[in-house]
Amino acid sequence: MIAFAATVFFMLITPGPGVLSLAGVGAAFGSRSAQRYFIGLLVGTNLVALAVVAGITAFFTQYPLIKYTLLYCSLAYLAYLAFRIAFAGTTIDFIKKAEAPGIVNGIALQLINPKAYVVNTALFAGFPLSHFGTAQQIVWKFIAINAIWIPIHILWLILGVSIKNLQLSNIWQRRINVMMGLSLFLVVLITFTFS
Numbered sequence: 210m211i212a213f214a215a216t217v218f219f220m221l222i223t224p225g226p227g228v229l230s231l232a233g234v235g236a237a238f239g240s241r242s243a244q245r246y247f248i249g250l251l252v253g254t255n256l257v258a259l260a261v262v263a264g265i266t267a268f269f270t271q272y273p274l275i276k277y278t279l280l281y282c283s284l285a286y287l288a289y290l291a292f293r294i295a296f297a298g299t300t301i302d303f304i305k306k307a308e309a310p311g312i313v314n315g316i317a318l319q320l321i322n323p324k325a326y327v328v329n330t331a332l333f334a335g336f337p338l339s340h341f342g343t344a345q346q347i348v349w350k351f352i353a354i355n356a357i358w359i360p361i362h363i364l365w366l367i368l369g370v371s372i373k374n375l376q377l378s379n380i381w382q383r384r385i386n387v388m389m390g391l392s393l394f395l396v397v398l399i400t401f402t403f404s
Contacts, residue, residue: 235369254329255351
């Protein structure tokens with residue numbers, strides 16, 4: 210269980226679309242909006258995990274056209290988001306939108322987030338917990354994943370809200386935007402390379 214928990218931690222702590230967009234919502238719209246978006250991400254990631262456990266992702270592997278169409282559409286969206294973050298200008302607005310993203314937006318992002326599928330597939334398909342039966346393993350993995358996922362995402366939410374409250378110079382604001390955009394684009398490249 211310790212190896213599983215360590216793997217979950219390192220898979221989730223790396224910047225991905227969920228945490229980067231959560232920090233962005235916190236930076237652009239503040240704490241209350243980011244909390245709603247956080248709930249959406251949490252529901253969405255658990256829906257993805259359920260899809261993995263139910264074998265829906267295995268269904269997509271039987272139909273490569275569907276699999277790759279969804280993959281490339283999601284990668285295109287994530288690359289666009291990375292571009293928007295990197296070239297947001299001198300203000301730290303990772304996501305510019307008239308109204309704050311909410312629960313539905315968080316769910317939708319996770320449903321097209323390739324990292325969510327890759328991570329959940331790796332975690333649920335690997336790391337057998339020998340002391341438990343199949344159903345118990347699934348339950349314990351859900352508990353462990355959420356016990357690590359929630360605090361990590363809360364930290365990214367706090368980071369985004371904290372950045373909103375800082376009065377940084379234009380140069381540092383641009384650097385942060387570029388760094389966050391490049392981090393998200395790196396996630397896109399890694400996903401594309403290993404898909």
